[in-house]
Amino acid sequence: MNILITGGAGFIGSHVVRRFVKEYPGYHIYNLDALTYAGNLENLRDVEHQDNYTFLKGDILDAKFLEEIFEKYQFDGVIHLAAESHVDRSISDPLAFVRTNIIGTVNLLNIARDHWKDKKANKRFYHISTDEVYGSLGEDGLFTEKTPYDPNSPYSASKASSDHFVRAYGETYGLPYVITNCSNNYGPNHFPEKLIPLFINNIIENKPLPVYGDGKYTRDWLFVKDHAAAIDLVFHKGKNHETYNIGGFNEWQNIDLVKLLCKLMDQKLNRNEGTSSKLITYVKDRPGHDLRYAIDASKINKELGWSPSVTFEQGLEQTIEWYLNNQEWLEHVTSGDYQEYYDQMYK
Ligand code: NAD
Numbered sequence: 001m002n003i004l005i006t007g008g009a010g011f012i013g014s015h016v017v018r019r020f021v022k023e024y025p026g027y028h029i030y031n032l033d034a035l036t037y038a039g040n041l042e043n044l045r046d047v048e049h050q051d052n053y054t055f056l057k058g059d060i061l062d063a064k065f066l067e068e069i070f071e072k073y074q075f076d077g078v079i080h081l082a083a084e085s086h087v088d089r090s091i092s093d094p095l096a097f098v099r100t101n102i103i104g105t106v107n108l109l110n111i112a113r114d115h116w117k118d119k120k121a122n123k124r125f126y127h128i129s130t131d132e133v134y135g136s137l138g139e140d141g142l143f144t145e146k147t148p149y150d151p152n153s154p155y156s157a158s159k160a161s162s163d164h165f166v167r168a169y170g171e172t173y174g175l176p177y178v179i180t181n182c183s184n185n186y187g188p189n190h191f192p193e194k195l196i197p198l199f200i201n202n203i204i205e206n207k208p209l210p211v212y213g214d215g216k217y218t219r220d221w222l223f224v225k226d227h228a229a230a231i232d233l234v235f236h237k238g239k240n241h242e243t244y245n246i247g248g249f250n251e252w253q254n255i256d257l258v259k260l261l262c263k264l265m266d267q268k269l270n271r272n273e274g275t276s277s278k279l280i281t282y283v284k285d286r287p288g289h290d291l292r293y294a295i296d297a298s299k300i301n302k303e304l305g306w307s308p309s310v311t312f313e314q315g316l317e318q319t320i321e322w323y324l325n326n327q328e329w330l331e332h333v334t335s336g337d338y339q340e341y342y343d344q345m346y347k
């Protein structure tokens, strides 16, 4: 099989690429990535010389380029992760999200539809999406696959739109697709604009930890390697034209998570207990901030037998270890444009 993975140089994409390259030596994995600020080939140093791996630098907005690579490599499957992924950036530049997340996805759908027209059997377009399309939960309840879409941020609206297009191509053109909607991921290689890696980096540097609003917002956290395992399973065993929710069964209010992170970081850095939590600073809230996300992952659990393999404490520990052992990676990604972004967001 020739498999196209888009966004493979990003956080989740790099874990998916690594897993597929290592687990399936009989497949050839093509990683298509535009290398935006979030794409980083350092994430894949350990697999870049494998015979069954090829990196293709390109933009999913470039339909001609997509046409050329589909013609040349005759892909059997697409796992589509390329996206603008950060909610705060979507608030300052929504059009970037419309372009990549909606138009980029439709470009890919068009090419897959045309190339697979007479040979749909055994082809698969796998669209990776988010639980944010469902909007916000109150104190109770969980998102199921039947929860109506109700996105609140430009990011989640763009992802919701892309999900609708994928489904529509299935209905209208018979494109064989599958979609998964996953909760918040964390783990190695996470770009330090998102809560956990940003706070790890700030603790290392003794910088304030900017908690939005009252810190009582709730997210359901999943270790990234468990998400990659779920993607592997759905790609191979999921049913066509189905959606599966993926989550960690692991809800945390931001402030409790931040306090746990501070405690673990104090231990790892041999600092007195309570040192890092002094950095906690409550700042202006994110506009349109969703109160609570929590996934009901019983469908993927019952139908495909997936469940997370690590506890949050184990995953967080591995994550912290990775950042402390990869400070060069952190230095590379926080130099240059990152400083400008950071100053605009937090000063
Ligand atoms: P990321 O921002 O770390 O990586 C995105 C990758 O896409 C980068 O390598 C970037 O260079 C590439 N990219 C961006 N625009 C592109 C374009 N126009 N053409 C080609 N490549 C482009 O994102 P992530 O956190 O790894 O998320 C990956 C996917 O998973 C996204 O679709 C996101 O919506 C979804 N998702 C993320 C999470 C999470 O918690 N991070 C949870 C659920 C779903």
Ligand code: DAU
Binding pocket: 085, 086, 087, 088, 129, 130, 131, 132, 182, 183, 184, 185, 193, 194, 195, 196, 198, 210, 211, 212, 213, 217, 218, 219, 254, 286, 293
């Ligand atoms: O739920 C899945 C989604 O999770 C993915 O689709 C997104 O791509 C991913 O970025 C993530 O979105 P969130 O907005 O939930 O993640 P983020 O890490 O930005 O924020 C997590 C929580 O922490 C949220 O309630 C906002 C809060 N926060 C975040 C930052 C960056 C802070 O309090 N301070 C911060 O500086």
